[in-house]
Amino acid sequence: MARVELRHVTKRFGPVEAVRDVDLRVEDGEFMVLVGPSGCGKSTLLRMIAGLEEASEGEIWIGDRLVNELPPKDRDVAMVFQNYALYPHMNVYENMAFGLRMRKVPRQQIDRRVREVAESLGLAELLQRRPRELSGGQRQRVALGRAIVREPQVFLMDEPLSNLDAQLRVQTRTELIRLHQRLGTTTIYVTHDQVEAMTMGNRIAVLHHGRVQQVATPVELYDHPANMFVAGFIGSPQMNFVRGRIERDEEGVRFRSSGLDVRLPARLAELPGLRHGREMVLGVRPEHVLTEPERVAALAGSAFQAVVEVIEPLGAESYLHLAAGDDRLTARTRPDLRYRVGEPLRAAVEPERVHLFDPDSQEALAPPVARAA
């Protein structure tokens, strides 16, 4: 096993800067998820670690080796591609065994590993089939299995579940988590799915426009996003963002917008730079927008008048889309509470769970718990 470290890594394709000055340290045995929207540089970053793409600048370390000049086969990494390719003329068994045969692993050992991995990925019945006789999801699992049997120092996985249907996706996700718990192999896993990122990663690195926005554990990322991009990307439904101003009076510090009037708790009110009149974005997650009358009554300092615009019942919970003045907020509520569209109601935000962002820099005002790698 090995630690992976990127130091000031940049990748340019002509004028396009796909990856910009990335510093990232993945600990030995860690499951690190790279997450971000399409085109943010995830695959490029992974391909540079694998050696399939040369870094324009910076250093890439695997274990205690600087690998920039090392060809892919000498890096002891196994990569599962976003667009994987299986050998069409080989059956599933041979596809999975191929890498081991090339490295002259004894026959019996190959057989044991292939059957074990095939079993854990639900491929045991398909070992004699050719790739063209498989569904897309089955092929994807063969590509995964082929990487897993190699027992490399590092797994690099680029959206390996993207071709699976929803149910199989969740199932294979659990299988990969179990596998990581058992093997403890350092893994860098790329996805654009924030649920996958949250459930799989020991830590998550959020990328945007080729830059690392924040590296943190799932809970840190959720509770202490470093900026509006991370705050909006992690969490569903999205965090509510409301634009307004800071007001100071003898009683303390408030956030005022068209629809909200929130007395800020000491934790936030004491932050430097909250001068009277300063423009601000308030962020609050849907579960911290309350509509239950008893709870709203207890939060007089942050209650507001709203109208229900849309109701989305999901069974275990409901989302209420609220209009408050010109502001729009989503609230996550208990499904047994009955609301009607057009109905006015009193709602409140939990002031202790509010985030403040600078509207220009989009950075969070509270210092996040963990920023860097």
Ligand SMILES: Nc1ncnc2c1ncn2[C@@H]1O[C@H](COP(=O)(O)OP(=O)(O)OP(=O)(O)O)[C@@H](O)[C@H]1O
């Ligand atoms: N070979 C290349 N030549 C030129 N530009 C490239 C090349 N490969 C990638 N890019 C550009 O680099 C940027 C990052 O691409 P990359 O494939 O790393 O994104 P990604 O985060 O993996 O996106 P997706 O989620 O869609 O797979 C994009 O703007 C892309 O167009």
Ligand SMILES: [Mg+2]
């Ligand atoms: Mg990609």
